[in-house]
Amino acid sequence: MATISTLAYLVASVLFILALRGLSHPGTSRQGNQFGMIGMGIAILATMLSSNMDMGGFALIVAGLAIGGSIGAVLASRIQMTSLPQLVAAFHSLVGMAAVFVAASAFYSPESFGIGTAGNIHGSSLVEMSLGLAIGAVTFSGSVIAFAKLDGRMSGAPITFANQHRLNAALGLLLLLLVILFVTSGSPLLFWAIAILALALGFLLIVPIGGADMPVVVSMLNSYSGWAAAGIGFTIGNLLLVVTGALVGASGAILSYIMCKGMNRSIINVLLGGFGSGSGGAPVVGTGVDADRAPVKAGSPEDAAFIMKNAQKVIVVPGYGMAVAQAQQVVREMADLLKKEGVQVSYAIHPVAGRMPGHMNVLLAEANVPYEDVHELEEINPEFAEADVAYVIGANDVTNPAAKTDKTSPIYGMPILDVERAKTVFFVKRGMASGYAGVDNELFFRPNTMMLFGDAKKVTQEIVQALQR
Amino acid sequence: MSIQTDIANQAADLSVRAQDLALLAQSALAATEPVAHAVEPFMLLLTIFLMACFVGYYVVWNVTPALHSPLMGVTNAISSVIVVGAIHAAASAESNAARAFGFLAVMLASVNIFGGFLVTRRMLAMFQKKKA
Secondary structure, three states, X not given: OHHHHHHHHHHHHHHHHHHHHHOOOXXXXXXXXXXHHHHXXXXXHHHHHHOOOOHHXXXXXXXXXXXXXXHHHHHXXXXXXXXXXXXXXXXXXXXXXXXXXXXXXXXXXXXXXXXXXXXXXOHHHHHHHHHHHHHHHHHHHHHHHHHXXXXXXXXXXXXXXXXXXXXXXXXXXHHHHHHHHHHHHOOHHHHHHHHHHHHHHHHHHHOOOOHHHHHHHHHHHHHHHHHHHHHHHHHHOOHHHXXXXXXXXXXXXXXXXXXXXXXXXXXXXXXXXXXXXXXOOOOXXXXXXXXXXXXXXXXXXXXXHHHHHOOOEEEEEXXXXXXXXXXXXXXXXXXXXXXXXXXXXXXXXXXXXXXXXXXXXXXXXXXXXXXXXXXXXXXXXXXXXHOOEEEEEOOOHHHOOHHHHOOOOOOOOOOXXXXXXXXXXXXXXXXXXXXXXXXXXXXXXXXXXXXXXOOHHHHHHHHHHHHHO | OHHHHHHHHHHHHHHHHHHHHHHHHHHHHHHHHHHHHHHHHHHHHHHHHHHHHHHHHHHHHOOXXXXXXXXXXXXXXXXXXXXXXXHHHHHOOOOHHHHHHHHHHHHHHHHHHHHHHHHHHXXXXXXXXXXX
């Protein structure tokens, strides 16, 4: 029986790898997702068949699956795509909590996992257990804070206080000490002390991170949830959990790395938490217009419509501001009208354009923008030089050339979209306020830039109307 | 004559040494046996874990950036395979506490399993090739 379930776990592991493999192209991705579902089904069935449970246990498991499953299904079908990052953060917190609970049951009933007897668990199992427990608890509380920040239930502003990093380091050391004591004594009191301390640590790690840095945080917690699963896998000696945990952990780590590179932050900086203590948080200049600078050129939607209609190539640069204004649908309408006029329209996506990796691609796909029109930064940057118009909507910092030239700028070194190379640049903005990083964008003052002041959706709607005339 | 006794003596010496060696080997084996049993499963899992990390690394770098959100959805769903441990826990009749924690874990993980796969399916449906 054990061999059969091991074989089933092996099959499920392979199916999970294929699920990730499918995502290398939109065409194969749906099949990949199905592989994932089949793998999960096999894993659950094999586990239920191989554990000799009584009726009570069976009822409990079926009830748990049914209750949790229906909650999950309802959440997944109702969620708005703009709120996707919150949902994912909330889901990560559940994985973290589940890891804590499984660790707890392994602690109270070691016999059923074959890791010793109550009060006399193998030392190595205790080490693995405390790892799974601590990472799970950090994932849980960290994800809850990330969720609250993303969902606007908590201010997105970084919360910082004196000696924050020292406190975190001290708590980390204390956690290590508790783990050592727990492994040598196996005391239930220490088990829960580790849980509580790790919960506090997760909370403290995410609290100082600003709302706009959430793409990194969400990916990082994705990674943590994987390591927590792997930790539990080691504890209970389960091959499938170890493999899946490693896959998820690696995936989250890679996404964090990509997001870090998109914002030019070091991965160490992120793993330690506590952005906002450096350059990113506090507005540096943010005063708007300098007196001795050339005045900005403001245009009307009609002007923009006229210029774009007569262009050959238009590149739309959407930022999170577009999603906030719910303007993606009308942007697509604008693009459709321009295409009818024979204009070539494409979209340029910065790695951190949304609030989680790939978020902007999903938002555009939801608005029926064909994915062939949507391009990543490296791919499209050379094309700006040939473009007649760059239509920047709801984005600012990711277009700021100061990132390439001004070494004193907080965003120096960040990869940017080279919109300034286009013949004409339109900025759809509410006013002259600076972006998240609090730096002026000199592009606003260039002769080939035209500002379109107003709400992103309203301005684009007026352009659509002008194009229809 | 003396050569023959010499050889005989040496042979006897050798046999004693061989016996010692065999004894030593036996005791060494006896000493390592329990350790080997305790370490082996862990080393096996560690090997699998590291291999899986590499597989994950190469597979995920191949994911197109446009699908990074669905990637998070799928990884979130499959990380709830922790439900396997939860089912074991809920099935165990040894301790009521273990059972209760197992039930809670099954429930939380199920939210993720269904929610994760379904939200990913919704996202991927949007990436269909559009009819021109």
